[in-house]
Amino acid sequence: KQEVTQIPAALSVPEGENLVLNCSFTDSAIYNLQWFRQDPGKGLTSLLLIQSSQREQTSGRLNASLDKSSGRSTLYIAASQPGDSATYLCAVRFPNNDMRFGAGTRLTVKP
Amino acid sequence: DGGITQSPKYLFRKEGQNVTLSCEQNLNHDAMYWYRQDPGQGLRLIYYSQIVNDFQKGDIAEGYSVSREKKESFPLTVTSAQKNPTAFYLCASSIRRGGYEQYFGPGTRLTVT
Numbered sequence: 001k002q003e004v005t006q007i008p009a010a011l012s013v014p015e016g017e018n019l020v021l022n023c024s025f026t027d028s029a030i031y032n033l034q035w036f037r038q039d040p041g042k043g044l045t046s047l048l049l050i051q052s053s054q055r056e057q058t059s060g061r062l063n064a065s066l067d068k069s070s071g072r073s074t075l076y077i078a079a080s081q082p083g084d085s086a087t088y089l090c091a092v093r094f095p096n097n098d099m100r101f102g103a104g105t106r107l108t109v110k111p
Numbered sequence: 112d113g114g115i116t117q118s119p120k121y122l123f124r125k126e127g128q129n130v131t132l133s134c135e136q137n138l139n140h141d142a143m144y145w146y147r148q149d150p151g152q153g154l155r156l157i158y159y160s161q162i163v164n165d166f167q168k169g170d171i172a173e174g175y176s177v178s179r180e181k182k183e184s185f186p187l188t189v190t191s192a193q194k195n196p197t198a199f200y201l202c203a204s205s206i207r208r209g210g211y212e213q214y215f216g217p218g219t220r221l222t223v224t
Contacts, residue, residue: 031210043201043215093210101153
């Protein structure tokens with residue numbers, strides 16, 4: 001069964017710290033992987049999309065990496081700010097077109 | 112402004128009533144999706160549509176119905192047959208189904224008592 005796991009479920013860090021969020025998936029034959037941000041009670045905002053042929057994508061202070069062989073992706077956030085507080089979800093698209101979402105990591109950046 | 116709109120933001124219904132959630136997009140996307148989000152769980156796919164007048168069941172379609180009469184619109188009806196309808200419902204769209212980026216609406220929180 002294709003599953004996506006995000007650990008930890010919650011993370012609290014002081015402002016300015018660099019941090020890494022983890023996403024793991026059970027089937028290495030993926031099509032692509034997408035990282036989203038979700039604020040409380042809101043929809044999902046796409047942050048980065050990594051195709052299976054890519055190793056990483058960068059956008060501003062965000063860097064997402066993909067290691068298909070180990071079934072892992074990480075989202076690196078540099079110099080965290082209180083405005084980064086949100087839930088971060090990863091979603092994996094498998095070759096059968098199924099898209100599976102992790103349960104998310106709830107990030108709190110304390111001033 | 113291009114995007115996806117969902118209405119209403121909050122919806123309250125009595126048990127046994129059907130309720131329809133609205134989703135509209137002006138992105139000219141062919142594919143549209145409905146997801147359900149419960150606390151502590153990832154999004155689960157209810158239905159998707161690849162093109163007008165076509166739709167397919169997702170992982171948890173029981174108790175739900177959809178229609179796709181227009182490219183821009185993909186309404187979701189939560190029927191009385193859905194055993195646990197209280198949840199946050201998210202609509203999304205993409206250029207086509209497949210490895211394309213999905214764009215999400217703001218969601219509708221449905222509470223059934």
